Amino acid sequence: xxxxxxxxxxxxxxxxxxxxxxxxxxxxxxxxxxxxxxxxxxxxxxxxxxxxxxxxxxxxxxxxxxxxxxxxxxxxxxxxxxxxxxxxxxxxxxxxxxxxxxxxxxxxxxxxxxxxxxxxxxxxxxxxxxxxxxxxxxxxxxxxxxxxxxxxxxxxxxxxxxxxxxxxxxxxxxxxxxxxxxxxxxxxxxxxxxxxxxxxxxxxxxxxxxxxxxxxxxxxxxxxxxxxxxxxxxxxxxxxxxxxxxxxxxxxxxxxxxxxxxxxxxxxxxxxxxxxxxxxxxxxxxxxxxxxxxxxxxxxxxxxxxxxxxxxxxxxxxxxxxxxxxxxxxxxxxxxxxxxxxxxxxxxxxxxxxxxxxxxxxxxxxxxxxxxxxxxxxxxxxxxxxxxxxxxxxxxxxxxxxxxxxxxxxxxxxxxxxxxxxxxxxxxxxxxxxxxxxxxx
Amino acid sequence: xxxxxxxxxxxxxxxxxxxxxxxxxxxxxxxxxxxxxxxxxxxxxxxxxxxxxxxxxxxxxxxxxxxxxxxxxxxxxxxxxxxxxxxxxxxxxxxxxxxxxxxxxxxxxxxxxxxxxxxxxxxxxxxxxxxxxxxxxxxxxxxxxxxxxxxxxxxxxxxxxxxxxxxxxxxxxxxxxxxxxxxxxxxxxxxxxxxxxxxxxxxxxxxxxxxxxxxxxxxxxxxxxxxxxxxxxxxxxxxxxxxxxxxxxxxxxxxxxxxxxxxxxxxxxxxxxxxxxxxxxxxxxxxxxxxxxxxxxxxxxxxxxxxxxxxxxxxxxxxxxxxxxxxxxxxxxxxxxxxxxxxxxxxxxxxxxxxxxxxxxxxxxxxxxxxxxxxxxxxxxxxxxxxxxxxxxxxxxxxxxxxxxxxxxxxxx
Numbered sequence: 001x002x003x004x005x006x007x008x009x010x011x012x013x014x015x016x017x018x019x020x021x022x023x024x025x026x027x028x029x030x031x032x033x034x035x036x037x038x039x040x041x042x043x044x045x046x047x048x049x050x051x052x053x054x055x056x057x058x059x060x061x062x063x064x065x066x067x068x069x070x071x072x073x074x075x076x077x078x079x080x081x082x083x084x085x086x087x088x089x090x091x092x093x094x095x096x097x098x099x100x101x102x103x104x105x106x107x108x109x110x111x112x113x114x115x116x117x118x119x120x121x122x123x124x125x126x127x128x129x130x131x132x133x134x135x136x137x138x139x140x141x142x143x144x145x146x147x148x149x150x151x152x153x154x155x156x157x158x159x160x161x162x163x164x165x166x167x168x169x170x171x172x173x174x175x176x177x178x179x180x181x182x183x184x185x186x187x188x189x190x191x192x193x194x195x196x197x198x199x200x201x202x203x204x205x206x207x208x209x210x211x212x213x214x215x216x217x218x219x220x221x222x223x224x225x226x227x228x229x230x231x232x233x234x235x236x237x238x239x240x241x242x243x244x245x246x247x248x249x250x251x252x253x254x255x256x257x258x259x260x261x262x263x264x265x266x267x268x269x270x271x272x273x274x275x276x277x278x279x280x281x282x283x284x285x286x287x288x289x290x291x292x293x294x295x296x297x298x299x300x301x302x303x304x305x306x307x308x309x310x311x312x313x314x315x316x317x318x319x320x321x322x323x324x325x326x327x328x329x330x331x332x333x334x335x336x337x338x339x340x341x342x343x344x345x346x347x348x349x350x351x352x353x354x355x356x357x358x359x360x361x362x363x364x365x366x367x368x369x370x371x372x373x374x375x376x377x378x379x380x381x382x383x384x385x386x387x388x389x390x391x392x393x394x395x396x397x398x399x400x401x402x403x404x405x406x407x408x409x410x411x412x413x414x415x416x417x418x419x420x421x422x423x424x425x426x427x428x429x430x431x432x433x434x435x436x437x438x439x440x441x
Numbered sequence: 442x443x444x445x446x447x448x449x450x451x452x453x454x455x456x457x458x459x460x461x462x463x464x465x466x467x468x469x470x471x472x473x474x475x476x477x478x479x480x481x482x483x484x485x486x487x488x489x490x491x492x493x494x495x496x497x498x499x500x501x502x503x504x505x506x507x508x509x510x511x512x513x514x515x516x517x518x519x520x521x522x523x524x525x526x527x528x529x530x531x532x533x534x535x536x537x538x539x540x541x542x543x544x545x546x547x548x549x550x551x552x553x554x555x556x557x558x559x560x561x562x563x564x565x566x567x568x569x570x571x572x573x574x575x576x577x578x579x580x581x582x583x584x585x586x587x588x589x590x591x592x593x594x595x596x597x598x599x600x601x602x603x604x605x606x607x608x609x610x611x612x613x614x615x616x617x618x619x620x621x622x623x624x625x626x627x628x629x630x631x632x633x634x635x636x637x638x639x640x641x642x643x644x645x646x647x648x649x650x651x652x653x654x655x656x657x658x659x660x661x662x663x664x665x666x667x668x669x670x671x672x673x674x675x676x677x678x679x680x681x682x683x684x685x686x687x688x689x690x691x692x693x694x695x696x697x698x699x700x701x702x703x704x705x706x707x708x709x710x711x712x713x714x715x716x717x718x719x720x721x722x723x724x725x726x727x728x729x730x731x732x733x734x735x736x737x738x739x740x741x742x743x744x745x746x747x748x749x750x751x752x753x754x755x756x757x758x759x760x761x762x763x764x765x766x767x768x769x770x771x772x773x774x775x776x777x778x779x780x781x782x783x784x785x786x787x788x789x790x791x792x793x794x795x796x797x798x799x800x801x802x803x804x805x806x807x808x809x810x811x812x813x814x815x816x817x818x819x820x821x822x823x824x825x826x827x828x829x830x831x832x833x834x835x836x837x838x839x840x841x842x843x844x845x846x847x848x849x850x851x852x853x854x
Contacts, residue, residue, distance in 0.1 A: 060666075140652050140653075140655045141655075144655070144658070187666070190662060190665070190666060191666075193658075193662060194659075194662045194663055194666075197655065197658055197659045197662070198659065200652070201648050201651065201652060201659055204651045204652065205588060205647065205648060205651050207588070207589075208587070208588025208589045208591065208592045208647065209588065209644055209647055209648060209659075211592060212592065212595075212640045212643055212644045212647070213644060213659075213663050215636065215637075215640050216636075216637045216640050216641060216644075216663040216664060216666070216667050217663055217666065217667070219633045219636060219637050219667055220637070220663070220666045220667030220668075220669070220670040220671075221670070222633075223633065223667065223670035223671055223673075223674050224670045224673070224674075226674055227670065227673045227674040227677050229769060230674065230677040230678065230681055230769065231677060232767075232768075232769075233681065233767045233768070233769035233770065234677070234680070234681060234684060236766050236767040236768065236769075237681075237684065237685075237688065237764070237766065237767040237769075237770060238684070238688075239766055239767075240762075240763040240764060240765070240766025240767060241688060241691065241736070241739070241763055243763075243766065244739055244740055244759070244762075244763050245739065247740075289691075292691060292694065292695050292739055293694045293695045293696070295696075296747075316694075319694050320691070320694050323687050323690055323691070323694055324687055326683060326686070326687055327680060327683040327684045327687050328679075328680055328683060329680040329683075329684075330680075330684070330687075
């Protein structure tokens with residue numbers, strides 16, 4: 001993997017460096033004082049980008065890039081100005097401190113290439129350009145069009161390069177870098193359009209409009225920042241509760257985290273989108289909160305539960321599910337989590353799930369498989385852990401046949417690929433007999 | 442903690458606003474009647490825009506109006522022959538806008554009293570902006586202004602107008618705080634929304650004579666971005682509050698505390714906090730702490746803990762441990778960890794550092810427990826009075842008493 005990263009970084013940075021050279025030759029030189037102001041704004045916004053959604057980072061830097069592009073295009077210096085600005089963006093102090101090389105180098109190439117493409121578009125669309133043609137009828141429309149076409153090209157190239165990089169490095173065709181590409185695309189287009197318009201306005205009026213536009217953007221940006229903090233708070237709050245619940249039972253400690261991991265592995269194999277993966281993670285996080293309401297004597301009973309006890313168990317844990325589903329945003333997750341329980345082989349409790357007429361959806365089945373696999377490969381108060389192959393075989397044999405074999409294959413493949421084994425070691429017959437002999441003393 | 446507005450100042454402010462309302466509308470109507478044909482057209486258009494914007498629901502503002510965007514643009518809008526709206530013209534536009542709003546809201550069936558109250562507020566706020574921007578512009582820069590000077594005037598008028606909105610909102614809240622379930626007045630957190638609205642308007646005004654109607658795109662697109670951010674943030678806030686409520690009820694689901702205790706405590710604590718004039722952020726923390734003060738009890742499902750026995754301090758500490766997993770809730774965790782502490786131990790000086798929120802949560806929770814035991818809020822209140830000055834803070838007990846009395850006769854279970 002590190003070799004792949006090395007090659008990718010090399011290719012990206014070489015591409016970036018050569019395009020920088022091309023721009024330096026082909027483009028005229030921008031006014032450096034103005035350029036410095038723009039690139040400080042660009043780097044500042046780039047540093048403060050915000051995680052809006054699962055692994056998706058957003059920043060208003062594209063707007064500054066395109067404002068500068070339009071302003072400099074009038075002197076024919078857009079290409080060099082934009083490419084140089086983009087080149088300064090990815091060098092984040094945190095990366096230097098942690099001595100990370102791959103990320104900034106790859107980002108450098110990716111941003112420079114995208115900015116180069118956008119710069120070419122702006123130069124082409126705004127060539128032979130001056131303030132007279134800007135003030136002429138339709139002139140401003142041309143600026144807007146150049147800004148948005150440039151932003152479109154910039155976004156397409158940028159996202160395309162990220163996808164290529166992710167596929168090459170992680171070798172996974174299904175992993176989608178961002179969950180809501182549409183949102184990213186739309187916002188980048190918007191930024192480009194605003195940037196283009198702003199560049200035109202700046203050229204025609206004095207610079208007084210700049211603080212107004214930047215003010216609005218900075219406020220919006222800060223709000224997005226608080227939003228992303230709040231999203232983190234959602235998850236960490238629930239984590240705190242789950243941790244406490246798991247602490248009560250030695251056998252289930254770490255169960256939730258492992259189930260979440262298996263869900264992630266299966267989901268990635270099956271090509272889930274980022275949103276789906278996030279939903280799975282949440283569902284895994286809450287799938288056992290229901291146990292909280294279950295009386296201790298049932299929870300810690302040695303051996304299997306009677307039918308009545310089992311019914312009480314289900315009823316109590318469903319009351320907590322109802323509670324959680326009052327949170328709008330947890331609704332789909334609770335749906336997955338409580339749906340997954342009823343289709344378990346219920347190995348833990350010696351029971352079959354009650355038959356639901358509705359067919360379980362894929363997400364519920366994935367969680368069910370992850371949950372069952374984790375349960376089977378760890379010890380319980382009434383039995384030892386099964387070995388991994390035995391657990392997989394049991395899942396495959398499940399009579400309800402509700403569980404799709406693809407999911408189990410995906411799980412097996414993912415676990416094998418990571419070189420991990422869960423559960424008790426597989427023993428041959430002789431080893432087993434030896435072990436029995438030892439225990440009998 | 443925000444200082445309480447004196448009731449006399451509150452009355453004066455509200456009275457001023459009401460008295461100025463007929464003046465503003467009369468003047469606006471007079472100007473509209475005597476305006477020339479083309480001016481009337483502009484005034485009507487601006488007025489309708491103010492009205493339409495006023496109907497928009499803002500994502501985080503509680504009582505602010507999107508009409509401010511239009512009002513902020515009016516003094517600056519110009520075409521080739523100079524500024525379109527003089528100050529009387531701006532008043533006329535505000536008058537038309539308020540009329541449009543009134544007609545639409547009345548036909549929609551809103552309560553007349555509410556429509557009238559908000560019209561008074563809007564009239565006061567809008568005309569403050571018009572007057573201040575006009576006066577500031579004339580006083581500071583008598584000759585024609587450059588763009589930067591206009592930005593300076595904008596900043597001044599926006600700041601002063603927000604001050605007036607803030608004061609009026611607090612004043613009317615202070616005067617009507619005898620009603621139960623009062624909403625919180627606007628505070629600094631609404632400033633962001635206000636600034637983006639007025640900045641977008643100013644941007645439109647500044648660019649209109651240069652780029653024509655493209656100014657709409659230049660000003661609205663940045664606002665759309667900020668608006669989207671506000672909406673997302675607001676939605677996340679709502680779901681977060683729901684989640685805290687749900688988590689607060691977990692100990693009940695497990696049978697470790699009485700059903701509904703957490704939610705009743707949350708509501709009561711909030712009302713008591715409003716009585717103390719807490720800011721929006723402090724109120725939120727107080728409410729969350731009251732909802733979550735028993736969350737430590739979910740550890741009681743661990744048989745070992747129950748066998749060993751536990752103290753209130755431990756419940757508080759466990760709760761704080763669970764809550765502080767989220768960095769956002771650190772302040773709440775601090776309240777929860779100390780919420781069991783008495784106001785003062787006999788023979789000792791009181792701990793000045795014990796936060797007000799802790800005292801409120803303790804008192805409110807004790808009240809709800811006593812209410813469940815005795816079945817009457819009078820008896821429960823008596824219980825608190827007996828413990829007052831040692832167990833409970835007398836000031837909090839008094840504030841709680843006021844809330845209970847306002848809620849009317851005993852709300853027994």
